[in-house]
Amino acid sequence: MSSDAISARGDLRLTRITKSYGDFKAVDDLTLTIPKGSFFALLGPSGCGKTTTLRMVAGLEEPTVGSIHLGDTDITTTRPYQRPINTVFQNYALFPHLTIFENIAFGLRRRGIKDVKEQVDKVLNLVELPHLAERKPTQLSGGQQQRIALARAIVNRPALLLLDEPLGALDLKLRRQMQIELKWIQREVGLTFVHVTHDQEEAMTMADTIAVMNEGKIEQMGSPADLYDNPETAFVANFLGQSNLIKGKIDGNDGDNLVVDLYGQKVSMPKKRSHAVDTSLYAGIRPEKFRISRLGTPVRGNTLTGGHIEDVSYIGVSTQYVVAMPWGQEVMVFEQNDDGVAPFDKGDEVNISWEPTFTFGLRGDEDIEAGTEVNPEELEEQ
Amino acid sequence: MSQKVKDASIPTIPAKARFSRWFGRNLLRIYMIFGFTYLFIPVAYTFAFSFNDSGKSNLIWKGFTLSNWQNPCGAPEVCNALGNSIKIGLLATTFSTILGTMIAFAIGRYQFRGRSSSNLLIFLPMATPEIVLGASLLSLFLVFKINPGFWPTVIAHVMFCISFVVVTVKARIASLDPRLEQAAMDLYANELETFRRVTLPLVAPGIAGAALLAFSLSFDDFIITNFNSGTLITFPKFVYVSAARGIPAQANVIGSSMFFLALAIVIAGQLVKRKKTR
Numbered sequence: 317m318s319s320d321a322i323s324a325r326g327d328l329r330l331t332r333i334t335k336s337y338g339d340f341k342a343v344d345d346l347t348l349t350i351p352k353g354s355f356f357a358l359l360g361p362s363g364c365g366k367t368t369t370l371r372m373v374a375g376l377e378e379p380t381v382g383s384i385h386l387g388d389t390d391i392t393t394t395r396p397y398q399r400p401i402n403t404v405f406q407n408y409a410l411f412p413h414l415t416i417f418e419n420i421a422f423g424l425r426r427r428g429i430k431d432v433k434e435q436v437d438k439v440l441n442l443v444e445l446p447h448l449a450e451r452k453p454t455q456l457s458g459g460q461q462q463r464i465a466l467a468r469a470i471v472n473r474p475a476l477l478l479l480d481e482p483l484g485a486l487d488l489k490l491r492r493q494m495q496i497e498l499k500w501i502q503r504e505v506g507l508t509f510v511h512v513t514h515d516q517e518e519a520m521t522m523a524d525t526i527a528v529m530n531e532g533k534i535e536q537m538g539s540p541a542d543l544y545d546n547p548e549t550a551f552v553a554n555f556l557g558q559s560n561l562i563k564g565k566i567d568g569n570d571g572d573n574l575v576v577d578l579y580g581q582k583v584s585m586p587k588k589r590s591h592a593v594d595t596s597l598y599a600g601i602r603p604e605k606f607r608i609s610r611l612g613t614p615v616r617g618n619t620l621t622g623g624h625i626e627d628v629s630y631i632g633v634s635t636q637y638v639v640a641m642p643w644g645q646e647v648m649v650f651e652q653n654d655d656g657v658a659p660f661d662k663g664d665e666v667n668i669s670w671e672p673t674f675t676f677g678l679r680g681d682e683d684i685e686a687g688t689e690v691n692p693e694e695l696e697e698q
Numbered sequence: 699m700s701q702k703v704k705d706a707s708i709p710t711i712p713a714k715a716r717f718s719r720w721f722g723r724n725l726l727r728i729y730m731i732f733g734f735t736y737l738f739i740p741v742a743y744t745f746a747f748s749f750n751d752s753g754k755s756n757l758i759w760k761g762f763t764l765s766n767w768q769n770p771c772g773a774p775e776v777c778n779a780l781g782n783s784i785k786i787g788l789l790a791t792t793f794s795t796i797l798g799t800m801i802a803f804a805i806g807r808y809q810f811r812g813r814s815s816s817n818l819l820i821f822l823p824m825a826t827p828e829i830v831l832g833a834s835l836l837s838l839f840l841v842f843k844i845n846p847g848f849w850p851t852v853i854a855h856v857m858f859c860i861s862f863v864v865v866t867v868k869a870r871i872a873s874l875d876p877r878l879e880q881a882a883m884d885l886y887a888n889e890l891e892t893f894r895r896v897t898l899p900l901v902a903p904g905i906a907g908a909a910l911l912a913f914s915l916s917f918d919d920f921i922i923t924n925f926n927s928g929t930l931i932t933f934p935k936f937v938y939v940s941a942a943r944g945i946p947a948q949a950n951v952i953g954s955s956m957f958f959l960a961l962a963i964v965i966a967g968q969l970v971k972r973k974k975t976r
Contacts, residue, residue: 375884376883395883407875409880411878411881412900462976468885469885
């Protein structure tokens with residue numbers, strides 16, 4: 317069976333995978349299917365089990381319980397070199413004693429391919445570094461090493477390419493550029509990419525599908541837009557961007573909408589966007605979905621009155637407001653600076669309003685701080 | 699120009715202050731010169747007296763000659779002793795390097811019962827006085843009815859060289875990123891190929907250094923050798939024995955040659971390293 321593994325193709329299926337270290341479960345009963353040809357991201361804070369999951373797929377760790385299939389082939393216990401899977405390591409792990417050419421040719425030669433030159437040259441051209449073939453890895457910059465690590469993996473045309481925080485060591489500008497290039501290369505070569513990252517923006521930029529992981533489990537899986545616009549848990553709502561979560565009570569139906577009571581003010585939201593299990597819920601609204609208006613100005617959609625501006629930060633493309641609501645909560649509002657209206661000042665009495673369809677509903681018993689403070693590094697970037 | 703210097707507005711520094719400033723700046727350099735002088739005077743002395751037209755005793759300078767260098771085997775037994783030392787050195791180096799490298803990998807890479815105690819025990823031969831090791835080994839050989847000679851000496855040398863090899867190679871293994879081996883396995887290299895293509899080449903400089911160290915330790919050893927070699931003459935034994943009646947200048951020739959050979963190896967190593975990183 318293991319000899320067939322190398323030629324296995326198809327979807328990657330993880331079935332009820334658990335990985336324990338003593339009493340600690342790094343991955344907890346995880347079931348996941350990654351379709352062939354997709355760009356899939358495992359997103360989560362450090363220690364959420366995403367890297368352990370990746371290492372099990374690569375064969376560098378064995379699951380305690382559960383099975384891993386590639387297409388119809390069970391690869392749970394096969395050795396790393398028997399899997400048609402290659403990895404771009406976090407620190408690149410280029411072989412320091414070999415030239416760039418030999419680094420890239422390494423996988424081809426191990427599989428007994430004699431004439432490697434053409435393939436190596438082709439992939440060096442793909443990553444736009446053909447002139448570096450005879451250099452040693454230490455003579456390359458971080459960005460160049462990153463591309464060579466990628467080239468060394470994709471030259472083998474694996475069924476699955478694993479990327480472990482591949483851009484983590486690069487500076488912000490280079491990271492943005494590589495995000496776009498990686499996406500382009502994935503389309504170009506048509507391989508399945510599985511990308512592990514703690515950077516939500518990186519995952520949103522590149523992946524078709526994102527699985528948000530927390531404490532060894534998948535919190536939610538979907539397209540970047542799904543996850544951002546309709547998060548199912550407070551962790552997802554806070555980990556991907558910022559959210560205002562306002563406590564409320566479901567107060568009745570209005571066709572396809574729910575009527576929700578937020579501290580005595582009635583608003584509505586689509587039923588299908590509520591993940592509440594009883595009448596208590598948190599109404600979630602993203603800061604950029606809010607509109608601010610002066611008292612007495614007519615507004616559309618849901619409105620909450622009685623707020624006043626607590627803080628104003630002019631960012632350039634937008635202005636960020638902190639609005640203090642009458643029940644003591646402070647909400648974030650991002651306004652585009654595109655309407656020629658002078659920004660509000662601190663202390664101004666305002667209403668906040670939004671389109672009902674932008675509301676998402678979370679269970680009333682959620683910890684609304686979940687996922688907010690797990691990643692200080694990421695907050696700095698925003 | 700010179701007038702500007704004499705300008706009254708520029709304060710002149712008194713000679714004493716100037717000296718102390720110069721001294722402060724060059725203190726490290728002066729210290730280094732003294733240090734190297736201390737280290738190299740004996741070597742220089744040995745080298746100089748290899749050209750002494752000495753006859754039997756090489757204690758007083760009697761005149762310059764090249765005949766010692768032209769005829770390094772001139773003194774009785776010297777080349778026989780040298781040959782024995784080289785043979786023992788090469789054998790001890792080979793065995794201790796192979797065994798020591800394997801031990802270093804076991805301790806450095808694997809978890810097993812008794813790992814930390816092996817780690818500690820391996821230091822023991824380094825910490826034990828040689829005179830004790832030599833005497834105990836001799837009595838051990840005699841208990842097993844093995845007569846002192848060539849092979850007991852080799853076994854004794856392997857024993858004390860292993861510790862140094864393990865320590866040297868282990869340091870190199872510790873600095874090796876395990877992700878490189880994982881990357882090799884990820885790129886279709888099985889365990890054996892991973893070791894051959896990635897692990898071994900990366901640890902090789904450590905192994906080479908350990909081998910050089912082992913050879914020089916073995917070549918140089920007198921105390922343990924003296925106990926276990928019986929009638930066999932090695933180079934250190936030869937020098938020790940001749941000291942009583944005057945060391946022949948050929949010993950200086952061989953000593954100097956060893957020094958320059960070692961120096962050449964070190965310089966060559968540095969050149970190769972510099973070329974590689976460029």
